[in-house]
Amino acid sequence: MRARSLTTTLAFAFAATTLAVFAMVGSFVYFALERQVRVQDDLDIVLAARHTRRLAEELQNFADIRRFNERLESQVLGNEALSIGIADASGKLLLQHNLGGAAEGLTPASARVPAAARITDNAIFAATAPDGDPLRILAVDAKLGDGTVATIAIVRNMRDRWLLLDRYRDRLHLAGVAGVLLTFAIGYFLVRRALSPLREMAENAAGVTVDKLDTRIAVEGVPSELEPLIVSINGMLAGLERSFQRLSQFTADLAHDMRTPLANMRGATEVALARPRSVDEYQALLASNLEECDRLSRMIENVLFLARAEHPQFSRHMREFEVAGELHRIAEYFEGLAEEAGVHLTVSGSGHLRADVELFRRAVSNLLANAVRHTPREGAIRLVACADAAGVRVTVENEGAPIDPLLLERIFDRFYRGDPSRAGGPASGSSGLGLAIVRSIMELHDGRVHAESDARNTRFVLSFPPQ
Incomplete structure (x- = not known):
């Protein structure tokens, strides 16, 4: 299965975000416009009803309504969506303008505003015309001069508003689709350009081979x-x-x-x-x-x-022990070899250490074997332990020829051949790995080993961190 492109994924994410924003903003604007249109239309209906009722209340009877019909109809003239109808108490129409087939059953008694009540938009109700057009209707009673009551119905056909809102919604959809496509294209271009340093990194990394391990990736000019x-x-x-x-x-x-x-x-x-x-x-x-x-x-x-x-899972068995006691045991083990070489071993110091005892013995033994090989006859080797706030230090010191200061660090490298007399050649019986093993053991204990040498003595110091 082919991995997804990061550029395409980010471009789609930008497009989806844009679509969500467009949807929220478009919906808010659409519903705000719909509400504003309805509020304005309801205001027109209320004003027309108020003016018509005031004019009707100036008339004496139903006959005056027929006689002054043009004056009453003028309240809705100029707006083809507005209609008016006036009926008597029995529901018989006395006047109608632009009402058409919507004249019947538009003024139920429960929906009428009483003659003495204030006309507000709360009295407007929705209905549907026989042809399916949506209507908003306001029915009010008007008391004539002779005491009779006429019912005035102001009707607003909302079909034009529906068409307006439908066209507006379609344009919002079109603008949203166009915006999403444009955002995807621009986002794809910008992301691809922004990720160009990654492609350059990949090209540089591809140039790293066994023969070119010194190749490095340039940091200059990258984000x-x-x-x-x-x-x-x-x-x-x-x-x-x-x-x-x-x-x-x-x-x-x-x-x-x-x-x-x-x-x-x-x-x-x-x-x-x-x-x-x-x-x-x-x-x-x-x-x-x-x-x-x-x-x-x-x-x-x-x-x-x-x-x-060097393996991370190398097993160590840590425990606390007395350093001087272990140094005495190691010295006893090398006593015969020291007598044969004609050198003297001494142990001094004290302290406690938490470490792997077997590894500790191996490190000290390697240093002691190295010291025995390079100490002249009648020379002395001293094993010294010292414990303080800085940790525990174990020193293996021997008399003999000094080591070149330039070689003091390199002598711990594997198979390093610097001083032939200390190189561990065939005659010495050394494999050339003893000091490298000492350094590895100290690294396992988070410590370090270093060598010091002067005209008389050479010292190898094992430094263990504080417990």
């Missing part, structure tokens, strides 16, 4: 309502570019690091197969290959951990 959207899209494109660059670099570094142990195993195996070897030589080859396999396993395990840590 202010679209600026937040464009800024968000550009931010998303920048994030995608950075992620793709990291992924490309990560893939290249991973391939490079995996190629080294594979090449070592392949080379050693080819040399061993070049000629018959002794059992000791084959055992040495297998031991070397086993070391390279262990290195590959650690590398794969670390890569999988980093991939899982």
